[in-house]
Amino acid sequence: xxxxxxxxxxxxxxxxxxxxxxxxxxxxxxxxxxxxxxxxxxxxxxxxxxxxxxxxxxxxxxxxxxxxxxxxxxxxxxxxxxxxxxxxxxxxxxxxxxxxxxxxxxxxxxxxxxxxxxxxxxxxxxxxxxxxxxxxxxxxxxxxxxxxxxxxxxxxxxxxxxxxxxxxxxxxxxxxxxxxxxxxxxxxxxxxxxxxxxxxxxxxxxxxxxxxxxxxxxxxxxxxxxxxxxxxxxxxxxxxxxxxxxxxxxxxxxxxxxxxxxxxxxxxxxxxxxxxxxxxxxxxxxxxxxxxxxxxxxxxxxxxxxxxxxxxxxxxxxxxxxxxxxxxxxxxxxxxxxxxxxxxxxxxxxxxxxxxxxxxxxxxxxxxxxxxxxxxxxxxxxxxxxxxxxxxxxxxxxxxxxxxxxxxxxxxxxxxxxxxxxxxxxxxxxxxxxxxxxxxxxxxxxxxxxxxxxxxxxxxxxxxxxxxxxxxxxxxxxxxxxxxxxxxxxxxxxxxxxxxxxxxxxxxxxxxxxxxxxxxxxxxxxxxxxxxxxxxxxxxxx
Amino acid sequence: xxxxxxxxxxxxxxxxxxxxxxxxxxxxxxxxxxxxxxxxxxxxxxxxxxxxxxxxxxxxxxxxxxxxxxxxxxxxxxxxxxxxxxxxxxxxxxxxxxxxxxxxxxxxxxxxxxxxxxxxxxxxxxxxxxxxxxxxxxxxx
Numbered sequence: 001x002x003x004x005x006x007x008x009x010x011x012x013x014x015x016x017x018x019x020x021x022x023x024x025x026x027x028x029x030x031x032x033x034x035x036x037x038x039x040x041x042x043x044x045x046x047x048x049x050x051x052x053x054x055x056x057x058x059x060x061x062x063x064x065x066x067x068x069x070x071x072x073x074x075x076x077x078x079x080x081x082x083x084x085x086x087x088x089x090x091x092x093x094x095x096x097x098x099x100x101x102x103x104x105x106x107x108x109x110x111x112x113x114x115x116x117x118x119x120x121x122x123x124x125x126x127x128x129x130x131x132x133x134x135x136x137x138x139x140x141x142x143x144x145x146x147x148x149x150x151x152x153x154x155x156x157x158x159x160x161x162x163x164x165x166x167x168x169x170x171x172x173x174x175x176x177x178x179x180x181x182x183x184x185x186x187x188x189x190x191x192x193x194x195x196x197x198x199x200x201x202x203x204x205x206x207x208x209x210x211x212x213x214x215x216x217x218x219x220x221x222x223x224x225x226x227x228x229x230x231x232x233x234x235x236x237x238x239x240x241x242x243x244x245x246x247x248x249x250x251x252x253x254x255x256x257x258x259x260x261x262x263x264x265x266x267x268x269x270x271x272x273x274x275x276x277x278x279x280x281x282x283x284x285x286x287x288x289x290x291x292x293x294x295x296x297x298x299x300x301x302x303x304x305x306x307x308x309x310x311x312x313x314x315x316x317x318x319x320x321x322x323x324x325x326x327x328x329x330x331x332x333x334x335x336x337x338x339x340x341x342x343x344x345x346x347x348x349x350x351x352x353x354x355x356x357x358x359x360x361x362x363x364x365x366x367x368x369x370x371x372x373x374x375x376x377x378x379x380x381x382x383x384x385x386x387x388x389x390x391x392x393x394x395x396x397x398x399x400x401x402x403x404x405x406x407x408x409x410x411x412x413x414x415x416x417x418x419x420x421x422x423x424x425x426x427x428x429x430x431x432x433x434x435x436x437x438x439x440x441x442x443x444x445x446x447x448x449x450x451x452x453x454x455x456x457x458x459x460x461x462x463x464x465x466x467x468x469x470x471x472x473x474x475x476x477x478x479x480x481x482x483x484x485x486x487x488x489x490x491x492x493x494x495x496x497x498x499x500x501x502x503x504x505x506x507x508x509x510x511x512x513x514x515x516x517x518x519x520x521x522x523x524x525x526x527x528x529x530x531x532x533x534x535x536x537x538x539x540x541x542x
Numbered sequence: 543x544x545x546x547x548x549x550x551x552x553x554x555x556x557x558x559x560x561x562x563x564x565x566x567x568x569x570x571x572x573x574x575x576x577x578x579x580x581x582x583x584x585x586x587x588x589x590x591x592x593x594x595x596x597x598x599x600x601x602x603x604x605x606x607x608x609x610x611x612x613x614x615x616x617x618x619x620x621x622x623x624x625x626x627x628x629x630x631x632x633x634x635x636x637x638x639x640x641x642x643x644x645x646x647x648x649x650x651x652x653x654x655x656x657x658x659x660x661x662x663x664x665x666x667x668x669x670x671x672x673x674x675x676x677x678x679x680x681x682x683x
Contacts, residue, residue, distance in 0.1 A: 322604065325642030326558045329663035333564040336666050340571060362560065406557070407604040 002097040004078030009124060014054055016120040020161055023051060023058050030157055031061035034129060034150050039063045041146045042114065042131035042139055049118070049154055050077040051127035060127075065108075074103050080115035081125035086144045089113040091136045112137040114144070116151035121159040129154055187269070190276070191242050191287045195219035198286075207269065207293045209261030226260040231509075241273035242287040249275050249285055256294060268294040322403045323369050327362045334359045369399055385510075387421040387532040388429070390456055390465060396426070397433045401441070410444060411451040418456050420463045421532040424510045429527075432503040432514075433465070436525050439500075440469035443523065447471065458531065465527040466519075473518045482516070545670040547574035550677065553635075554578040555585040555601035555613060565600070568666045582608025586616040593624045596635045598673050602662075603641030610639045611646070614654035621655075628680045636676055640664045 007013050017023065031049050039047035046064035050057045057075040059068055072078055076098065080087035090112050092098040103110045114137075115130035129151040131139070139147070181188055187204030191197050196217050205215060218224075221237035229235045237243060241252035255271045269291040276286040334355045341347040394416060405412045422429065433454075440452040449470040457464040474482070482500055504514045512529040552574045556562040562578050569576045577596075579585035582605055589596065599617060603610040614637050621627070626634040633655045639646065640660040651659060658672050 325662045
């Protein structure tokens with residue numbers, strides 16, 4: 001007996017066979033019918049659909065026999081899969097390959113065999129559809145052809161089986177992804193090319209405070225969102241991240257916005273929106289948007305900002321108190337002087353008038369300080385943007401801190417050589433400058449050489465307001481971090497670390513930048529701003 | 543009725559020219575003999591040149607070039623060197639300070655021989671009365 005040699009690509013063949021997950025499977029009507037057809041057409045008592053494994057042949061369908069598998073060594077099919085076309089053995093006893101095969105000599109008494117190879121979807125032979133008789137036989141050309149066709153049908157069944165398996169696996173994976181999407185904490189929303197919401201997850205409904213009916217079909221342009229930017233200004237629907245994505249095809253990330261629930265509650269969300277190519281030809285651009293509920297964090301942030309504001313207000317209040325104390329002392333001393341002089345005798349009118357003039361003059365000095373305080377206090381009238389002279393901003397800011405500089409022996413040099421205007425909210429720019437001056441103060445107060453200089457430089461349509469201090473530069477690892485929120489080198493309780501990041505935010509909102517430079521070995525912080533070219537006399541808000 | 547600072551020799555120390563001027567005028571109108579300085583350092587120099595020169599020093603707290611505390615300590619050291627004390631071992635001259643802030647604790651005052659602290663803006667009548675009472679009570683012994 002000759003044992004069939006192994007297929008030249010046996011490893012691949014076996015792998016393909018295994019991937020079909022068919023060995024050991026239950027009988028299947030589709031296969032059974034084909035086996036029966038083979039038997040009928042070839043007029044044989046036994047027909048099988050066999051699959052040749054590493055050590056056995058296993059039958060997916062049997063007709064006329066009750067065996068499920070045999071050892072590979074005795075398998076006729078193992079030979080059949082090595083060739084193309086029907087493998088014919090008209091008389092097994094006369095064939096030295098099979099004459100002493102137990103299947104031939106034993107009870108099964110196979111005398112003739114005809115097997116057509118069945119292929120894997122990848123094209124390698126996995127087994128056969130075979131017709132077996134107990135007598136010497138020859139098949140007609142039609143019968144041989146029919147056998148081949150039936151084998152072709154089984155090949156097709158295997159292909160479908162494979163596709164089904166792949167599809168099932170994909171469904172499992174999709175089910176896993178689906179579970180993830182359903183259970184995740186972030187909201188997910190898909191919008192089609194018209195901007196209408198088509199898909200969403202439960203978190204989206206929860207975060208937005210909407211029901212399914214309210215969410216489905218809504219677009220970013222719907223005014224019901226009442227969307228606002230971080231600074232509180234209204235955000236038009238066209239500028240929602242998803243709208244931007246649908247319009248430009250580019251992602252829009254880390255976008256913070258506020259939306260209103262139907263009950264009027266404001267929710268802050270941090271949004272990432274990505275373009276999605278959908279459709280057979282990927283011709284449609286959708287937007288996939290994920291958003292996190294940012295409301296709690298925003299509250300925390302704003303109360304920290306509030307605290308930082310309050311503490312810097314406290315600093316300012318101290319400065320103001322000092323500025324006002326001294327002129328008040330002058331006024332008090334003058335009035336006491338006048339009272340005393342009238343108690344003694346009626347004094348010389350000229351001398352009296354001098355004192356009265358001093359009282360007047362000093363009162364105006366205080367009034368000026370208080371006016372500047374008002375501008376810091378804010379309020380709708382004051383927070384309007386206007387074209388402000390840099391000089392005025394510097395003057396106003398100095399009221400808050402020059403006393404402190406003087407008291408600590410720090411020289412303050414101011415050299416504003418240009419009459420330039422900047423379009424801004426005056427109190428905000430003052431706030432930034434005050435922050436820089438306070439930082440400079442802290443930097444130089446303990447040094448031997450203590451000075452701070454404020455100067456302007458104009459180039460093209462930009463003006464640079466520079467604060468230089470006698471400090472010797474900032475270490476590079478701090479420079480990279482110092483504009484970040486909450487970064488501070490001050491000990492706990494001495495600084496919120498928000499000043500510079502707020503400063504940067506204010507400058508960037510008017511097209512400016514905050515830059516660190518080393519000038520002749522000294523620390524310089526530069527407020528780079530666009531010059532207001534309108535030249536109109538809008539005046540500053542007093 | 544305003545106090546009389548007749549014959550009392552005062553040194554006024556304040557960096558603000560307006561305030562310094564009205565203080566000098568006010569105390570002179572009360573018949574004190576008044577000199578002034580614009581910083582702690584300058585005042586200390588004046589004092590060291592002639593430690594006997596003043597009966598009372600009235601100073602602002604926060605000044606560039608040597609604040610009120612610096613001046614008080616300097617005067618205490620010099621007075622100590624020169625054994626300038628009254629019969630009760632209290633320092634001559636008297637040191638009075640005024641300040642717009644809460645920067646002086648009782649401990650600091652004691653340590654620097656600061657006799658009075660007035661909150662700014664201060665009533666000069668009150669200040670003058672306090673000075674007169676303190677000096678008179680010392681002499682009474």
